Amino acid sequence: MNFDRIKEKLSILADAAKYDVSCSSSGSKRTNKKKGLGDSSGMGICHTYTADGRCVSLLKILLTNHCIFDCAYCVTRKSNDIKRAAFKVQEVVDLTINFYRRNYIEGLFLSSGIFKNADYTMERLILVAKKLRLEENFNGYIHLKSIPGASDDLMYEAGLYADRLSVNIEIPTQNGLKLLAPEKNREDFLKPMKKVRNEIVKYKSEKKLIKSTPVYAPAGQSTQMIVGATNETDAQIMYTAAHLYKKYKMKRVYYSGYVPISYDSRLPAIGTEVPMLRENRLYQTDWLLRFYGFSIDELLNQKHPNLDSDIDPKLSWALRNLHLFPVDINKADKQQLARIPGVGLKSVYKILQARKYRKLGWHHLKKMGIALNRAQYFMVCDSRDFLKADMSAQQIKSNILTQGKSKYKPLFNSQLNLFE
Amino acid sequence: MKIVLFDHSFEGLLSAIFEVFHLRLKDVKLMRQNNHAASFFDEEIWVSTDQEKAARVAKGIIKYGGKSDLTWLYRCFLSELAEVPQLILAYICQLMVDKHSGKNDFSRDAVIQLQKINKMIGREKHRMDAFVRFEKTANGLYFARIAPDFNVLPLNAKHFKTRFADQEWCIYDIKRDYGLLYDLESLRHVHLPSVNTFLHSTPPDLLAEDEVAYKKLWKNYFEHTNIQERANKKLHTQHVPKRYWKYLSEKYILDY
Ligand code: SF4
Numbered sequence: 001m002n003f004d005r006i007k008e009k010l011s012i013l014a015d016a017a018k019y020d021v022s023c024s025s026s027g028s029k030r031t032n033k034k035k036g037l038g039d040s041s042g043m044g045i046c047h048t049y050t051a052d053g054r055c056v057s058l059l060k061i062l063l064t065n066h067c068i069f070d071c072a073y074c075v076t077r078k079s080n081d082i083k084r085a086a087f088k089v090q091e092v093v094d095l096t097i098n099f100y101r102r103n104y105i106e107g108l109f110l111s112s113g114i115f116k117n118a119d120y121t122m123e124r125l126i127l128v129a130k131k132l133r134l135e136e137n138f139n140g141y142i143h144l145k146s147i148p149g150a151s152d153d154l155m156y157e158a159g160l161y162a163d164r165l166s167v168n169i170e171i172p173t174q175n176g177l178k179l180l181a182p183e184k185n186r187e188d189f190l191k192p193m194k195k196v197r198n199e200i201v202k203y204k205s206e207k208k209l210i211k212s213t214p215v216y217a218p219a220g221q222s223t224q225m226i227v228g229a230t231n232e233t234d235a236q237i238m239y240t241a242a243h244l245y246k247k248y249k250m251k252r253v254y255y256s257g258y259v260p261i262s263y264d265s266r267l268p269a270i271g272t273e274v275p276m277l278r279e280n281r282l283y284q285t286d287w288l289l290r291f292y293g294f295s296i297d298e299l300l301n302q303k304h305p306n307l308d309s310d311i312d313p314k315l316s317w318a319l320r321n322l323h324l325f326p327v328d329i330n331k332a333d334k335q336q337l338a339r340i341p342g343v344g345l346k347s348v349y350k351i352l353q354a355r356k357y358r359k360l361g362w363h364h365l366k367k368m369g370i371a372l373n374r375a376q377y378f379m380v381c382d383s384r385d386f387l388k389a390d391m392s393a394q395q396i397k398s399n400i401l402t403q404g405k406s407k408y409k410p411l412f413n414s415q416l417n418l419f420e
Numbered sequence: 421m422k423i424v425l426f427d428h429s430f431e432g433l434l435s436a437i438f439e440v441f442h443l444r445l446k447d448v449k450l451m452r453q454n455n456h457a458a459s460f461f462d463e464e465i466w467v468s469t470d471q472e473k474a475a476r477v478a479k480g481i482i483k484y485g486g487k488s489d490l491t492w493l494y495r496c497f498l499s500e501l502a503e504v505p506q507l508i509l510a511y512i513c514q515l516m517v518d519k520h521s522g523k524n525d526f527s528r529d530a531v532i533q534l535q536k537i538n539k540m541i542g543r544e545k546h547r548m549d550a551f552v553r554f555e556k557t558a559n560g561l562y563f564a565r566i567a568p569d570f571n572v573l574p575l576n577a578k579h580f581k582t583r584f585a586d587q588e589w590c591i592y593d594i595k596r597d598y599g600l601l602y603d604l605e606s607l608r609h610v611h612l613p614s615v616n617t618f619l620h621s622t623p624p625d626l627l628a629e630d631e632v633a634y635k636k637l638w639k640n641y642f643e644h645t646n647i648q649e650r651a652n653k654k655l656h657t658q659h660v661p662k663r664y665w666k667y668l669s670e671k672y673i674l675d676y
Contacts, residue, residue: 014644053655
């Protein structure tokens with residue numbers, strides 16, 4: 001192996017791949033077979049974190065950054081004056097195996113610029129995965145990018161070797177896509193996504209009848225949307241996301257704050273701040289949809305098309321729905337508990353467990369580490385101190401904001417001392 | 421107060437707890453032998469490890485609390501924290517009264533403390549799953565040095581054994597001077613006098629030919645997968661605390 005040459009390619013092709021924020025390596029059930037290498041049945045591990053605090057779990061690279069398209073938001077676009085490189089299939093295989101054996105990574109995330117055409121590119125990606133599985137007996141995690149426009153046959157084959165497949169929607173609205181990537185159309189993105197969804201459904205039903213059905217993309221599909229490249233609203237992003245979860249059974253939708261990489265006047269100028277807070281609010285909303293039983297129209301609607309930046313979306317919802325509170329910590333069911341601002345799913349679990357033994361008061365909740373600075377306004381517990389009954393949404397909000405930073409507020413300390 | 425001393429092992433602790441029950445000792449303090457500074461006023465009882473007694477206590481725990489209680493207590497024990505033996509004793513006493521697990525009673529002090537410790541153990545175990553960096557040595561063995569805050573290596577065994585079933589590897593805890601060695605067949609605990617426990621990585625002359633090249637590639641990858649515009653130092657060190665950096669080849673400067 002010519003290490004200097006590999007190093008140069010790796011620099012270029014890791015650089016080009018880094019804007020895809022997906023780093024997940026969980027959700028697969030692939031176990032180590034015949035004393036081979038690797039296992040991806042666990043929860044996925046972040047082996048390190050980049051200087052920007054993001055999880056590094058996969059070797060995330062492009063096979064090549066040559067591309068025939070010219071999508072304005074992408075560094076790899078044809079018209080961009082950058083160094084180009086391409087890995088040989090075997091080079092990617094060797095890198096993956098050698099990184100994996102040293103416990104640097106959970107596996108490979110391979111994407112690519114589109115060279116020649118969609119199918120030619122997809123074939124190369126599949127070849128890497130196939131070699132890893134069949135020649136190296138590799139059971140680590142493989143995430144392949146589905147190339148927009150790739151044929152159904154290839155998408156079927158890809159799923160036989162990959163744990164996860166993803167097509168990035170990138171631009172949340174049709175109009176945005178027309179503006180920034182006029183050569184592309186929505187159908188090209190959706191076609192491989194549909195095929196993969198159908199195969200997953202088929203696999204699941206066949207598996208019940210025939211045990212030996214070959215595994216198909218066990219970690220499902222994901223996609224990514226760029227946030228802040230066009231002037232879309234949060235509602236437009238999240239309704240698209242909700243649709244993708246429902247219709248295409250996405251495992252994950254990722255939101256990636258646009259990092260300015262171009263002087264193109266259609267896009268935010270270079271030097272514009274990456275909208276990280278907005279990105280964070282979108283993820284919070286995403287979690288509320290997937291794990292907390294919220295429906296999208298509760299969180300975003302015509303009256304409320306954008307998320308608040310100063311408070312989190314659950315708190316924002318609760319303040320708009322004060323008539324549903326306070327919730328009794330000692331009686332409420334799981335769903336109700338999960339809707340209290342400041343009470344996460346772990347806290348819900350702790351409350352449900354602990355209240356089997358005794359009625360819970362403020363001091364119990366505090367010890368469990370519940371964010372009482374937010375939660376206290378929305379709950380009653382085994383204590384007569386519930387002072388918030390007649391506060392308005394505005395008052396509660398300003399109280400919470402002024403108490404700001406400290407996660408556990410001292411307001412109840414005087415009463416707590418009586419108990420302890 | 422009576423001080424009950426035991427050797428460093430979990431079985432030692434269980435043996436000591438056996439004696440506490442057997443002799444109906446009241447007002448006792450359990451301590452590891454080496455954590456203990458002799459006191460003039462307290463009476464000392466030294467309990468040696470007795471597998472049979474330990475097994476009986478373990479059986480008792482399982483009977484009322486289930487296997488998961490026993491694992492839970494064992495994990496807490498691995499923290500090596502001085503207060504843990506006492507917390508474990510308190511928990512077992514209550515268990516014998518309640519006759520059912522109280523592990524999830526988050527309103528009890530001992531439980532909250534043990535749960536907290538168990539969480540710390542879990543976190544450290546996961547860190548080791550993540551932060552182990554094997555170096556391929558000249559004889560083909562993949563060797564890694566670790567120095568975890570707690571003695572979690574026994575908990576990592578299964579993970580590494582399933583994952584790296586087709587390569588010989590050894591993970592060595594240089595703080596406690598013992599390691600886990602996998603020889604393609606089975607796992608065993610080893611003490612290797614030849615390992616220089618002062619070093620954080622293996623001297624280059626003992627490494628396989630391409631090892632340094634791979635380390636450099638990894639470091640190179642690590643730097644290029646970063647997005648400058650999103651720099652967030654605080655978050656970074658929160659995830660990868662500085663004390664672990666010396667074992668992570670992407671973080672230290674390669675000087676060869
Ligand atoms: S097709 Fe993909 S790689 Fe090519 S310019 Fe568009 S987004 Fe970038």
